[in-house]
Amino acid sequence: MGMTIKEATWSEGKDLAFEINKRVKIAREKYGSDDVINACLGTLADDNGDIIALDSVYKRLDEMDKKDIASYAPIEGEEEYRKLVIETLFANYKPDGYISAIATPGGTGAIRSAIFSYLGVGDPLICHDYYWAPYRKICQEFGRDFRTYEFFTDDFSFNIDAFRKEVETSLKDKDRIAPLINSPGNNPTGYSLSDEEWDQVIEFLKEKAADKNKKITLIVDVAYLEFAGDGDMQRRFFKKFSNLPENLLVIVCFSMSKSHTAYGLRSGAAVAISKNKEIIEEFEISLSHSARCNWSNGTHAAQNILIDLEKEENKGEYLDELVDLRTMLEDRAKEFVEVSKEKNLTMIPYFGGFFTFIPTPNAFDITRKLEGENIFTIPSDKGIRVAICGVAKDKIRRLVEKIAYYINEEK
């Protein structure tokens, strides 16, 4: 006999990336970090494979009054934090309308609360078919219906027709839907929707929202925003969220994990945009209720770090470090793309983010063989996710060559 309710009983609770990461640790202890390529977990590592913790960020923690670490944050987050999240997130491309941010534990908490508050049981979350697995898990946890469409056309551009078709189909039998798009720097593919592709998405959803019986919530996961361009261009699409119909709400999910190398501090926010003030107030109340009932309040130190970093005397140092990180990642990605071309290895076009992606139907086989050579990547039905965020540039060639070797072997 079991004790958990049916809806909370699962055959497997382990997360693939975290489980493989445990094997990486064992391999590093056994063989040393030089001989191990850790391309599994989404955290930025230096050329020795050690996680990077930005000085500018952690100096703020060192200097912080202990009272500001020990004390509770307000349930919805520090007021200044909420304000600065909106300012730094949108920068020069802040959409017109009412906007509010509610603090959450990382981006996960924001996505979770968007799905929980805006989809009923059985309502569809509509996601591209290359996706971060927790989107599906969250839908399972709360009985929401996880549906996917083909992310890419044959030449790897955004498949707007597939998107349109899935939205149409879903709206036929459901009045509430939530499309979720993880861009720029999509996890696991590295793809970013172009501004034109965003225009198509928005125009189409506006059309659908002409039916006032429909409630559409567009969830946008921008966890990799700071690593998907020069910090300006990749923000332009935010402006398109201005003046949307009232029954088309946008929730942007912000995370400090990657932008601030603050994964373990668990801080993010759900940021809602609407031209209707009441819809934003309702958002604040609903998400604060969820906060109180699930994690109570956010990590106060992380919120205070963001507040301190935005002070004139600290901001420059952080932005400089961020440019260095971005450049390091771009160099790795460039090397990956070049060697892939050289080896005729098909990859999804990389525009940014922590991952590159090699499509293959034999990913589980191949990644097992790669593990035999101390190369750790993440397999899925669609291919291999390669966390270039964790691999030194001078190891990239070996990494790509080995992948190409085993892919060809399977052919």
Added chain:
Amino acid sequence: MGMTIKEATWSEGKDLAFEINKRVKIAREKYGSDDVINACLGTLADDNGDIIALDSVYKRLDEMDKKDIASYAPIEGEEEYRKLVIETLFANYKPDGYISAIATPGGTGAIRSAIFSYLGVGDPLICHDYYWAPYRKICQEFGRDFRTYEFFTDDFSFNIDAFRKEVETSLKDKDRIAPLINSPGNNPTGYSLSDEEWDQVIEFLKEKAADKNKKITLIVDVAYLEFAGDGDMQRRFFKKFSNLPENLLVIVCFSMSKSHTAYGLRSGAAVAISKNKEIIEEFEISLSHSARCNWSNGTHAAQNILIDLEKEENKGEYLDELVDLRTMLEDRAKEFVEVSKEKNLTMIPYFGGFFTFIPTPNAFDITRKLEGENIFTIPSDKGIRVAICGVAKDKIRRLVEKIAYYINEEK
């Protein structure tokens, strides 16, 4: 029109304690901390009204490798953290059986996941009728049925008959129930169940579990454990959770917030005890799934602080500081009890924890008047919760006298 689903639409998302605390901040800025008595929020403050952050705890953070702060914790929590939570929680009174701990954000996360995984929609959570409001909110959030029974007999001992009756009634129409008991040092009353009262609870639930169609989950919130006795006596009841029937699961909710003055770091654990190994494995999988889907993983720094504190060279300093805190709180409580007696003010018997409680049907009126004198407390239908954790001993007399004054005025 609104956009949130009916089940996630609330008229009021604000938390009373946190809202009143905002007014305290304003009053302190206006009148200075000497003239303000902040007895609203459950955080330990020194005699100046400033929150206490233990040196022994925050030195561990200062000395911690930044990599161990920046990196993700495993979803279920660091293995060593999970082990140490069990050891330090139960100490010499570890129940016999299989035991596992899953990391959560504070005690809130543990309570939330116990309710989410072990009660279906409409199933009753059975709680004493003086209770921490989020228990009820969590039930609302997830459609569980929050039911209460009279906590106390007329002479303020645990009302076992009322408990038995509510359990009986609930089991008549439901196969799953979860009694929740917040003891020792109950919030908001300061009450602790005696070992004999615990015996009665356990014996009765064992009787009810004789019907194998019933699934009973006893949730025990011990957030105030370290402030409810000498650290030993108040743990004896844990041993009673040994060898219970398989369909009577116990989940103890642990929090670092109070014991480590680490409120803002958001770290706790749900600790399950069963004589059946499979039930514990099912618990681990279910709660890990919830973790991944709601907050992803815990604050790594907090887990590492607990691990570091348990090292031989650090443990003594922490335990010494904890004794000092406990003594400070006991002195305040003693003063409160004495002045109350002197003023003939009826209070619920205080055994430990951060709060004393004055029963009155006019709490909202009285606390508003107290605010006029810069005394901040928390009203409820049943009376006034007084956070003595936040009030210097030499202010306690004034605090009690003012409460007695307004209580008598209302009579």
